[in-house]
Amino acid sequence: MKVSSIGMASLILPGCMGASKLPAKDTLAKKPNIIFIMADDMGYGDLGCYNKNSKIPTPNMDAMAAGGIRFTDAHSPSAVCTPTRYGVLTGRYCWRSRLKRGVLNGYSPALIDTQRMTVASLLKEQGYATACIGKWHLGLGSDKKTDFSKRLTPGPNDLGFDYFYGIPASLDMTPYCYVENDRVVDEPTLTIEAGKANEDGWWRKGAIAPGFKHIEVLPHLTKKAVDYIGGHVRKSPDKPFFMYFPLPAPHCPIAPADFVRGRSKAGGYGDYVFEVDWTVGQVVKALQRNGLADNTLIIVTSDNGCPGRTKIDRAHSSIVKLYGHNPSGALRGIKADVWDGGHREPFIARWPGKIPAGTVSDELVCLTDLMATCAAIVGAKLPDDAGEDSYNILPVLFDQERSEPIREAVVHHSSSGVFCIRQGKWKLILGRGSGGFSKPKVIKPKPGEPEGQLYNMEEDLAESKNLWSEHPGIVERLTNLLEKYKQQGYSRPI
Template sequence: MRTQLERHGFHLPLILLVTLSLARADARAEATVDRPNIVYILADDLGYGDVHCLNPDSKIATPNLDRLAEQGMTFTDAHSGSSVCTPTRYGILTGRYAWRSRLKKGVLGGYSPPLIEPGRLTVAALLQQQGYQTACVGKWHLGFDWGTSRPLTFSDEIDAKEKMAAVDYTQPIAHGPTSVGFDMYYGISASLDMPPYLYLHDDRSVGVPTTEKTYIRKGPAHADFEAVGVLPTLTAKAVEFIDRCGKQEKVKARPFFLYFPLAAPHTPIVPDDEFRGRSKIGTYGDFVMQVDATVGRVLDALDRNAMTGTTLVIFTSDNGCSPSADFPALAKQGHHPSGPLRGHKADIFEGGHRIPFLARWPGKVPAGSTCHDTICLTDLLATSAAIVGASLPADAGEDSVNILPDLVGSAQTPVREATVHHSIDGSFAIRQGPWKLALCPDSGGWSEPRPGRPEAKGLPPVQLFNLERDLGERRNLQADHPEVVDRLTKLLERYVAEGRSTPGLAQENAGSVRIHGAEKR
């Protein structure tokens, strides 16, 4: 049988091929300062104002996140790809805005089919190709092909008992994390309030639902599954993976990528007994403190395995804080989850998608530093490629920008030309420099003025804000700067038409994309 090189016209002695292969393996044998382990922790519905190092007025103690900031870099202008969770997660792993996929608004459910298209390159697959061990521990929320006993189109409208009857939980689950580049997966299918309520390991359910439980939504559940135990269980599994990598013999050791998407502090807000009452401002504050403690356990695991110096740790959130946290009650305690920002989860306003982003990489990222550059969570793919010296194909990472210059403090100009924002109802905004243009008259989400409500009628069809002067987005300048509205609208139209916002060959979107007049939910 001919080697791959020979099939492409190259004829090298076998000994040379073996030597080259061994050299590549040795080069990737273990994590180094230049080729680090990568730990990516994604909180669920954590607000910009919840983290003390970003908001000194926060009433929630976050000592481990503050420690991460002191030892690394704090980004003040980081954004999720969407103001809700599924599309953000798609963008993190694929480097592509989710509105280019079939998901034009909203989120998936626990039984939804997979969103990541077959053959699409992910961060995990890229790093796996580069010799990394890859693991995902946590909330997936990107869909699976569940094994069923009969044909069934899954949707949230299907009765829970029908779901339980239709899914064969003993069958393998197809097109999940282990199909897109992860060697190992342990977690839950979607949000903590979405059935089925059970754990998944690789491509199998851990047990079979034998009952029903209600965590906001009612659905099939494993008898031993309890929402309050999910964060401790996922934390233990993530730490276990780090410890296992740390115990590998040096000759077998490889750098690793751990994608750790938490299911907290999303609803149901269920801090365990150790943290209940600790924040003094309510259960949401307690749950945030438990999230902070989870980060501490990960950092401690890296320390005891002597991996701190060779690991890039990123902590962020998938969108802003949910109003389910009870903003009025928190405000009475002097705490504001969105900090100085307008709006919250689901919105096109900054509170919907401007999120905490902390990065630590000893020897590379300056300790105690701050970056004010605008970045997006879609940037992980291009950044990972730059770290390992890989090139992305034309049909991958269409909206991913290499932020390595920001991380190491060498950027002389903004790394992104512009950034596109997206709300739960499919409304668009585009940000460039101080200017943000929202192509809707309302919040695009759940705060006032809500889409379709009387208070939104009669408002200008677009909103233009200068965030340098008006971070709270209170003054609409669209009538004063029509030239900025025109310029940013045309830029967004080009991004849509070309199927990408980065240089490269034009690509196709999945279906038409409407940037004006989003379909209201």
């Protein structure tokens, strides 16, 4: 595992200098605020700090990386959004739930069992105020089809969040409306036609609330998040808060606000990523303005890879053809794929005085690790039936000496349910093809051909040389480890 510190003082945000390697125990006595910002469909190669050839300016996220730590081998637990959101909040792989493939829609019932511990309920027990602002996409209510004229329970408030404000699912999924706690703000009583290419940026036909405009959603949610921070300081200045801020962008519809139009060289999609960066900047400024920046752990990541669509052409990877920008960078694959372009994510964390500025880590981590890490921050012990696939990554954040990797392995999962396991440099895929959006999705092996895929990720980041036939021992070992994780119901030490 390699960890390096980079001298980028000119880009470091205020308050990021002087971090120590091993914070004393008493420095964690005052519980930090925790903000987890998760973009929707933002690619590994979109950020300038990850891709020198990116055609999208991302000054705020780049500055966060300069002032904190940037992971180069962080992964979402799934290559699509609902399963990743489940994993982030529960610390458990979603394929252990009823959702084995694909995603929920805007009318789906709640996915997370209200008896299951979430990051929010864990931190609430530890005295935190908890809020979720943004895209939910984990189901609302208990009916087969959610009735938005009724109370939307179970929902975020039943899973540990004191406050929720956001949209039910993806911004291209009906119904188009805002939900506050367990009620819609305005009922979706109108109907909108499907969005059109090069006009609206692709959304589905269906129910919409009066006054709801797709282009206004990200700025509106950003204001809600900023207002929450300020309001919390006024009402409960001595109480720490946890804010889960899942953004609706840059997922379809490609709907950048007017004030960011033309700010990138990657069309509407690039402008939308620039708007995501603006949102990150607004949150950081709110922390600084309210005197909270030095005692806040802020994490920025994405829920899965980017499909590479544009406002002009909805075809996968059309952005590469039209603008010469590859959201996956040097990785193979896109959103939904089992290849790394589907689930390797930008992952940046900043915590002044705790995380050494300008650190870059190649430690293998997963977004499910949020729960165990939060538990470690507050000194809580996870019960055996919570965070089954979550590891504490604080030793990496604090740049502590380690003789072994944090994780034994990470399990990847494509949109169609193809399994993959990564341990060290070896990546095993149980099947041929992408398992997602890229073609071919499935390859049926001919007699004598390898049944799956095995890659050495240290030597072959592009996953171009299948070593399945050359290393049968590694194939067997990783296959057995994956099966063990499936059968025993957990992957972390218990």
